[in-house]
Amino acid sequence: MKIKTLTWQQTIDIRHQVLWPHKDPSFCKVEGDETGRHYGAQVDGCIVSVASVYIHGDRARLRKFATVAAFQKQGIGTAMLKHMLAEVSQIPNVNLFWFDARESAIAFYRKFDFKTEGERFFKSDIPYFKMTKKL
Numbered sequence: 536m537k538i539k540t541l542t543w544q545q546t547i548d549i550r551h552q553v554l555w556p557h558k559d560p561s562f563c564k565v566e567g568d569e570t571g572r573h574y575g576a577q578v579d580g581c582i583v584s585v586a587s588v589y590i591h592g593d594r595a596r597l598r599k600f601a602t603v604a605a606f607q608k609q610g611i612g613t614a615m616l617k618h619m620l621a622e623v624s625q626i627p628n629v630n631l632f633w634f635d636a637r638e639s640a641i642a643f644y645r646k647f648d649f650k651t652e653g654e655r656f657f658k659s660d661i662p663y664f665k666m667t668k669k670l
Contacts, residue, residue: 536611538618541575543568546585546599549575553601555659565589565598574619576602576611584611588619595623595670597634616647624670632670638662 543564550563565571567589576584584602588595597619602612623632636644641651641664649666656663 536614537577538615539575539577541573541582541585543571543573543587545575545582546573546587549582549585549601549603550599553603554599558659563599571598572622574615576606576615578606578611584615586615586619588623590623590626590629593628594631594633595626595629597632600634612643613646616644620647620668620670630670631667633665633667635663636666638664641666 547560547563551558551560555562565587568587570589572588572590574586574588575582583606584600586600587598589598590596600612600615602615620632623629632649635656635658636649636651638655638661644666647668649668651664651666653665
């Protein structure tokens with residue numbers, strides 16, 4: 536597996552396939568994609584996981600973190616998150632990493648010392664929590 540930098544356009548297919556398969560692919564584009572940092576995990580020449588990070592002042596926001604079902608539970612998401620945390624930690628003045636996590640993924644993020652904040656909320660009938668980690 537190799538983690539590489541992607542363009543936002545290269546993330547759309549996996550975002551769509553994994554996160555919002557019943558929506559139009561255009562739903563998977565995020566405001567700010569043009570200036571975000573986009574990552575992909577490549578296995579045997581194919582991108583199997585994607586994630587994007589957006590820097591706003593002293594905060595980094597993770598969005599659209601998705602791994603193809605056949606490649607989940609193999610350490611790819613762990614490697615991706617560690618890679619992104621290491622890169623974001625090197626950005627001057629960024630001291631908080633945060634995101635909206637699907638409730639089904641909270642246990643995964645807790646392994647990296649992320650904490651839930653606030654109450655559960657919904658996006659398109661899917662439950663989420665805000666999660667944060669000080670850097």
